[in-house]
Amino acid sequence: MSQMQNVEKQLREMILGLEIGPGERLTERWIESRFGASRTPVRAALLRLETEGLVCRDGRGWTVSPINLAELEQIAVYREAVEVAAVKLTCALADRSAVDVIEAMLDSCDAGTPREEWHRVGMDFHIELARLSGNEFLFRAIRDAMTRLSRARWLEVRDEAALGRAWAEHHAILAAVRAGDADEAARLLSTHIVGSRDRLVTSLHNDRRGLRARGFAVVAA
């Protein structure tokens, strides 16, 4: 693997894993020494992460993108449009057996599963569901949107009940897709996304002082 991909991957993981907090300043030289690469691959990695929205320019320097509540709300609207379109396409497919793989993915999470895994599977559900549509642009749009949402979802305070509800909604969506009921799948998915957004934004809004106390920049809606 090239140095650029290496730096990009590791830096992305550090940002998504909140090892570097939202709003934190980054210098190319720090990344250079941190990952043992020279500035050329570091700069390339930063440029790519910038297009993913994980880092942004701060005047002349680089900053880990803050958590932006207004952005989260806009992404939800975007997701709703794109995911609903994707799931409708999928419902129109002759062979929808691939939903079984996604269902198995959901079922792989149980009481003993670590929180990281729940988080990852919760995102992959939407990404893989979008992939089934066969439309590369819808897929990429959702994958990128989920990447942007990743840190916020990780910070969200989710109780057991909320997680259970999300999983039930995921299962219901898959059932509708399996039945080929596009309207029902779209309705369920739409409701799920809006509900998730409300819980997410509410949770982060309530927690914003605590988050800021942890050094995380949170921009209000």
Add this chain to the structure above:
Amino acid sequence: MSQMQNVEKQLREMILGLEIGPGERLTERWIESRFGASRTPVRAALLRLETEGLVCRDGRGWTVSPINLAELEQIAVYREAVEVAAVKLTCALADRSAVDVIEAMLDSCDAGTPREEWHRVGMDFHIELARLSGNEFLFRAIRDAMTRLSRARWLEVRDEAALGRAWAEHHAILAAVRAGDADEAARLLSTHIVGSRDRLVTSLHNDRRGLRARGFAVVAA
């Protein structure tokens, strides 16, 4: 303006203006000498253009992305989802007077307007309409999609009648938005996008030999 932005802008214009043909090989050293910049900003510009889909990696090198008919069809589906969502949002706005600006933009084209201008306004119609939604993600999605479509739309053989029909559809969409009729606007926009895609793909498919003879790589659907 920095060298990187300079190279990025000029190279984008050369690619979109077909001064460098789809499928053509690019070397960093050629770009370097062509624009009088060193390889660092050249590489940065290539990385950005790669995310726009205008250039792609070809093994170890760079290639101007070919015209891909399958991609054009997928983009149309993506556009339909995103643009319809955007226009529905716009219809729900209290103040929709900004449609007048877009209408004026359309009306600025007449018989004496050069083809480049028609082409640009035809794209900007969709981009500016999306911007009205106020959703940054919907806007960027459509702007980027139109960028990817730009070269194909330029190559399309469009007769006077087709242009007139497109303009009439644009006006009809604006009228529906002005009236706040979201369903009608969505229906008109959807029809417009599907119709445009059919004409575009058909035109390029019929012309593919001529295009290849001009040195343009065209990948079949």
Add this chain to the structure above:
DNA sequence: GATACCGTTTTGGGATACCGAGCTGGTGTC
């Protein structure tokens, strides 16, 4: 005449040196 082999050249990937702008901290003046 075709093909296999080897040296040369080209190319992208990476490392590093240099520059100028901007920030910082310390000092001197009022």
Add this chain to the structure above:
DNA sequence: GACACCAGCTCGGTATCCCAAAACGGTATC
């Protein structure tokens, strides 16, 4: 004590150099 100013440092932007791998071309052999 406050503020203005300046030196030094830091940082991104750029240019350039090196390297290994791949592409190219020529030659020798069959």
